[in-house]
Every structure is written in structure tokens, then in C-alpha cells.
Amino acid sequence: MxxxxxxxxxxxxxxxxxxxxxxxxxxxxxxxxxxxxxxxxxxxxxxxxxxxxxxxxxxxxxxxxxxxxxxxxxxxxxxxxxxxxxxxxxxxxxxTAMLFQSFALMPWLTVQQNVELGLQAKGVLPYTRRRQALEAIDTVGLDGFENAYPKELSGGMRQRVGFARALVVExxxxxxxxxxxxxxxxxxxxxxxxxxxxxxxxxxxxxxxxxxxxxxxxxxxxxxxxxxxxxxxxxxxxxxxxxxxxxxxxxxxxxxxxxxxxxxxxTGERSDTPAPLGTHDPLGAAAPLPQANVEQLTGLLEELDGQDGAMALPALADALSYEVDDLMPLVEAAQLLAYARIDTGELRLTATGRGFANADILTRKHLFAAAVLANVPLIATIRTLLMASDGGRLREHHVTDRLLAGSSEQASRQQLALAITWGRYAELFEYDARDRVLLLPHEDHVAGGAR
The missing domain is CATH 3.40.50.300 (P-loop containing nucleotide triphosphate hydrolases)
Structure with missing residues (x-):
């Protein structure tokens, strides 16, 4: 470094x-x-x-x-x-004083009244409050807008009001x-x-x-x-x-x-190899799935393929116009599925990843199915449970109950929702949202019954 x-x-x-x-x-x-x-x-x-x-x-x-x-x-x-x-x-x-992403202005108050809020809460007298607020408004370049309402201001001007409101309490x-x-x-x-x-x-x-x-x-x-x-x-x-x-x-x-x-x-904390299942329940013990969209993941792999299969992470973020929160789940998903690996600061396509990037739509589905079955214990286990079930059906709560052994209820539901999205894209299973039931695709169910 x-x-x-x-x-x-x-x-x-x-x-x-x-x-x-x-x-x-x-x-x-x-x-x-x-x-x-x-x-x-x-x-x-x-x-x-x-x-x-x-x-x-x-x-x-x-x-x-x-x-x-x-x-x-x-x-x-x-x-x-x-x-x-x-x-x-x-x-x-x-x-301390806090400045928020969402501006957090009171729409029914003027710029000056919004800036005075903190001073009012501290019990500052009206005359002093007004003088300090006007000084703060002038400091952030909003002199002349004291009596304007937030709806009259641009986003940048609203955030300047936020600066003034935070700084006025010194x-x-x-x-x-x-x-x-x-x-x-x-x-x-x-x-x-x-x-x-x-x-x-x-x-x-x-x-x-x-x-x-x-x-x-x-x-x-x-x-x-x-x-x-x-x-x-x-x-x-x-x-x-x-x-x-x-x-x-x-x-x-x-x-x-x-x-x-x-x-x-x-990125240095993450191993390129998924955690082994051992004797643990794979639904409760496996590492969480990164919150990655399949279409965005595909776009990332295509971008890499178009750049000779490797890009430095900062350059990749710039090319995709992504910030850290957008890019890192996709990088983690690419590593999890063995489509790419990080090597000296570059994200580099594997042979499997290059094959996916160059495949047609239907072939990509088959390749994705193979990748998740090989590398994602949660999806592989759901598929196994469905194949072994009567009628090719599995109640959602049977999965979330077992996921709860390793995470919170909210996290378990998020993981299952992502697994369902990936599994449906790979055509490994279907999902009935009304009855909250996971289902084998019809052709797999028929094939399983024939066996």
C-alpha cells in the first residue's frame, strides 16, 4: 500500500x-x-x-x-x-451539530426561521437569535434569501441552509x-x-x-x-x-x-473462496449473499471483458459511474460466483466469467445456474430441499426459520429475497408470492417424479 x-x-x-x-x-x-x-x-x-x-x-x-x-x-x-x-x-x-443528506428543512419556515431553530432550542433571545442567524446566512452565501421558503431554493441552496443551521450554534x-x-x-x-x-x-x-x-x-x-x-x-x-x-x-x-x-x-478482507459448509446447516452457516442485481453484475462482467478482462477498481467505478456502495456488492458477487478475482488491486475475469460475459441470453441462464449451485450454499440447499419434497413445494418459513440460526429476522428475509431472485433467474425454482411457497419448475418436477 x-x-x-x-x-x-x-x-x-x-x-x-x-x-x-x-x-x-x-x-x-x-x-x-x-x-x-x-x-x-x-x-x-x-x-x-x-x-x-x-x-x-x-x-x-x-x-x-x-x-x-x-x-x-x-x-x-x-x-x-x-x-x-x-x-x-x-x-x-x-x-456537535448534525448535517443530513436529506436537508431536513421545515418547509413551512423561511430560511431565517430554519436557521434559528437550533438557537431557539438553546433559549437564545430573539434579537440575538436573529442577528446570529443572519450572519450565518451571509457566511454561506445566501444573503438575500432570508425570507424564502425551501420550495423556492435549489438543492444546493437548501444544503447551504443546512450548513448555516448547523454552524450558527457554533x-x-x-x-x-x-x-x-x-x-x-x-x-x-x-x-x-x-x-x-x-x-x-x-x-x-x-x-x-x-x-x-x-x-x-x-x-x-x-x-x-x-x-x-x-x-x-x-x-x-x-x-x-x-x-x-x-x-x-x-x-x-x-x-x-x-x-x-x-x-x-x-476488498482485502474478503476471501475469494466461499466458506466451507462442514457439518453446519448451510442455510444458517453460509456467508451472506451480497446484495447484487443480476443485470448489473452482467454489465460489470461485460465491462471487464471489453477491457481485456481486467480493470483497476477505481477505474471500473469511474467507467460504471458507481460509488462504493454500488460497486462492492457486485465485486463480491463476481468473486463468490468465481466469475472474477481481485489481483493486486484489479478485478480480473476468470475463464468462467469470460464465458458468461460472451454467452447469449439463454446460455447465460444455464451458466448462472451452474455457478450458484456450485458456490452459493443457500440456493443449492433450497434446490435440494425442493427436489426431495413432496410435490416440489417448500414453504418460505421453512427456509427463514433455518436462516434465523445465523442472523436476524430482517437479514434472513433479505437473504431469502435475494436467493429467490437469483434462483428464478437461473430457473432453478419458482416463487408464489401470494402463498409464500417455493416451487420447482414444472419440467424439473415432472422429471423428478419420473425418477
Whole structure:
């Protein structure tokens, strides 16, 4: 990896600066209505220092937003502690303000009234509240729109209102949950630059930020450190330091190398070989299926085939216009089905994958069926149970009950839904949604009866 290279330092936190947020031994689990315990975060250790920007990067479901809400004091840990300047956080964190993806503005309030909300909650007097709100509105470039309603504003302007509302309460730490993901590319880029300018102002009381993002490029552009979360449950799997001068973009020396490092961290945990079944029930013990759409997986394999069978993951993401949350399930599915493997940062087609990419529609179905039967224990077991059943029928709950041995009820239903989609595409079984019954295709049922 390239993370140890010496580069011109960015204006990050200085040596010896104070720790603003400290997370120690944080564990979080949720309990389902059926009593199942679902671990979400495990043994999180995190320190956020004064004057730095830290990005949380991970696959969908790794617990990024959940961790952010613990730091904001909106969720309580199952065990472990969150501290703000040394004091335990046992409720809303007084040193933080939150910026959301969805803008979260009150549509019946004007821009100024929306910005005043936090000050009003803190009991600030109306005159002072108005003055501070107008200053914040001017700071984010919305002077002249004080009396406008959210419906009159563009997406970028609404998010500027969100910035103003968060910054007007003068938090030590700005917590951001994918704040640019709902914006178009150009607007998002403008706001990222404006955010960096706001945090870098010497007179600004807010100079520290924690950003949840699904964009590797965004993390490298904004952050001084990138924390990469593993999944099931969420853990901090790696830390990347971003010692690059600002402003940064893809032409900045070292930028592309850090993007590749981040992809390597995100993919390096997964084995190319499916877990052996051993003596366990394959429905309860097998690794979860990646949430991948067959059509998108096919497109990924075709893209690889058109590029001589191999592409670096960042280049592949750019070619498909995918972020991490979109790309990684497809990469995992390609590896699971033995269609591709990761080799020194590149996703490389196997002979099986190249055969699938070049096959016609009907042949692809047969090839896919062979791949899932060989590599996906859940689908193979469902098919076996159907072949052995009377009438080629299997009640859905017989599968979900056994899946519950290894996961929560919600996760079990998601896994079964994905298995059904893959199995139907491969024509290995059918599904009656009204009666919630899995069925053998008619020709297989007839053939099984003949035997």
C-alpha cells in the first residue's frame, strides 16, 4: 500500500492538539421483535482531534451512520463510552451539530426561521437569535434569501441552509451524514470547496468535522484521515492518512494512489473462496449473499471483458459511474460466483466469467445456474430441499426459520429475497408470492417424479 509515502502535509490538526471526541470500546447491538440480537458495531476506538476532518468510509450496512449518531448522543452504546472533551456523552452532545443528506428543512419556515431553530432550542433571545442567524446566512452565501421558503431554493441552496443551521450554534464538531449525495456532481463539488473554506477560517468556532461518505474520492478530497469500517458487525478495519496539500483533485500527486489504497482496504478482507459448509446447516452457516442485481453484475462482467478482462477498481467505478456502495456488492458477487478475482488491486475475469460475459441470453441462464449451485450454499440447499419434497413445494418459513440460526429476522428475509431472485433467474425454482411457497419448475418436477 502507498499510505506510508512522505508527502507535503495538509493543514491538519497540529501536534499536541486536544482530543475533542473520544470513543472507547463502543459496542452496539439491536434486538429484533423475536428476541434475536443483531450486532451492529463492535469494539470501536476512535479519536477526533481539534482542527481535523475525518471521513468514515465503508460498505452499505457497516454502521457508519449508527456510529455518527452515537457521537451526536442520539443513540446510547450497548457498552463502551463516547466522550466530548473528556466528559461522558449521556444525551445529545452539546459540542456537535448534525448535517443530513436529506436537508431536513421545515418547509413551512423561511430560511431565517430554519436557521434559528437550533438557537431557539438553546433559549437564545430573539434579537440575538436573529442577528446570529443572519450572519450565518451571509457566511454561506445566501444573503438575500432570508425570507424564502425551501420550495423556492435549489438543492444546493437548501444544503447551504443546512450548513448555516448547523454552524450558527457554533459547534466544536460538525457531524455530516452523506451531505452531498443528494446533489448533482457540480453542485456537490462547489459545496465541498465551500465547506473546506468555512472550516479553515481562523475566526470560525467550528474547525473539526466527521464525515460519513460512500464516495472514496470525496473522502480523499476532504479528509485528513480516512477510517474504513468493516462489516457484520462494523469495526474499524483500517486507517489511511491523507497527507496531501489542499486543494486536492485527481491531478494532485498521490491522489489516485490513495483511492487505490482505500479500495484495497475495502476488498482485502474478503476471501475469494466461499466458506466451507462442514457439518453446519448451510442455510444458517453460509456467508451472506451480497446484495447484487443480476443485470448489473452482467454489465460489470461485460465491462471487464471489453477491457481485456481486467480493470483497476477505481477505474471500473469511474467507467460504471458507481460509488462504493454500488460497486462492492457486485465485486463480491463476481468473486463468490468465481466469475472474477481481485489481483493486486484489479478485478480480473476468470475463464468462467469470460464465458458468461460472451454467452447469449439463454446460455447465460444455464451458466448462472451452474455457478450458484456450485458456490452459493443457500440456493443449492433450497434446490435440494425442493427436489426431495413432496410435490416440489417448500414453504418460505421453512427456509427463514433455518436462516434465523445465523442472523436476524430482517437479514434472513433479505437473504431469502435475494436467493429467490437469483434462483428464478437461473430457473432453478419458482416463487408464489401470494402463498409464500417455493416451487420447482414444472419440467424439473415432472422429471423428478419420473425418477
Amino acid at each position: 502507498n499510505t506510508t509515502a512522505t508527502r507535503t502535509p495538509a493543514p491538519a490538526a497540529a501536534e499536541g492538539t486536544h482530543d475533542v471526541i473520544t470513543v472507547s470500546g463502543l459496542h452496539k447491538h439491536f434486538t429484533s421483535p423475536t428476541g434475536d440480537v443483531l450486532p451492529v458495531l463492535q469494539d470501536i476506538e476512535l479519536t477526533l482531534r481539534e482542527g481535523e476532518i475525518v471521513a468514515l468510509l465503508g460498505k452499505s450496512g457497516s454502521g457508519k451512520s449508527t456510529l455518527l449518531r452515537h457521537i451526536a448522543g442520539l443513540l446510547a452504546p450497548s457498552s463502551g463510552t463516547v466522550r466530548y472533551r473528556g466528559a461522558p456523552v449521556n444525551g445529545p452532545n452539546p459540542g 459547534p466544536d464538531v460538525l457531524l455530516m451524514d452523506e451531505p452531498f449525495s443528494a446533489l448533482d456532481v457540480l453542485t456537490a463539488q462547489t459545496l465541498r470547496n465551500e465547506l473546506l473554506e468555512l472550516l479553515a477560517r481562523p475566526q470560525s468556532p467550528t474547525r473539526t468535522a466527521l464525515l460519513v461518505t460512500h464516495s472514496i474520492e470525496e473522502a480523499v478530497q476532504l479528509a485528513d484521515r480516512i477510517l474504513i469500517l468493516g462489516s457484520d458487525p462494523g469495526t474499524i478495519a483500517a486507517e489511511l492518512r491523507v497527507d496531501l496539500p489542499r486543494p486536492r483533485n485527481r491531478r494532485t500527486p498521490g491522489f489516485e494512489a490513495l483511492i487505490e489504497d482505500a479500495y484495497e482496504c475495502l
